[in-house]
Amino acid sequence: MNGAREAELAALSSEVRELLVRRAERIRTPNAAPVDADDEVMWVASFRLGDQEYSIPLSALRATIPRRMVTSVPGAPRAVLGILQFNGEIITAFSMACLLGTKSHAPTPILLVVDLGRGHTVALDCEHVPLATTMSLSAFRAEHLSAGGTLGHLSGSRPGVLTVVNLQQLVQSQDPRASHVPR
Secondary structure (H helix, E strand, O other): OOHHHHHHHHHOOHHHHHHHHHHHHHHHOOOOOOOOOOOOEEEEEEEEEOOEEEEEEHHHEEEEEEHHHOEOOOOOOOOEEEEEEEOOEEEEEEOHHHHHOOOOOOOOOEEEEEEOOOOOEEEEEEOOOOEEEEEEHHHHHHHHHHHOOOEEEEEEOOOOEEEEEOHHHHHHOOOHHHHHOOO
């Protein structure tokens, strides 16, 4: 490595260096066992929150935006970070860690804007912009339908287990409007 390159790397924050190392490892690591050729795949957006890897259907993700766009709401429930304007609509921003009952150790500078169906959009905070990965569609449907709860655990195309978040169930616990959204 040349001196200029080493100086560039030394100037990066430890957080950025850690992110680059994780990306390099992901590129070097071969994909998990391939999905059955007869099975369709489903794209999911995968992200970390604390020590756990979570995923949501990629089709539900509308945008990732900076959390600084949120306006706090005095007296709101603990899980509500505040409100923000997205595409001319006022939407609620929720704390994903609070909804999941986990402790996030890192600041959550990103909001995922997700569509729960029938035009009901909310924002959920996370630590970084999610990565796209695939999983077996039949396994997702079986877990999603059998669990009936908030989380399901499946294998994706990346090594390890993905915890699939049932967005409707997750938000329904805090947002009464979500109870009218079809599954």
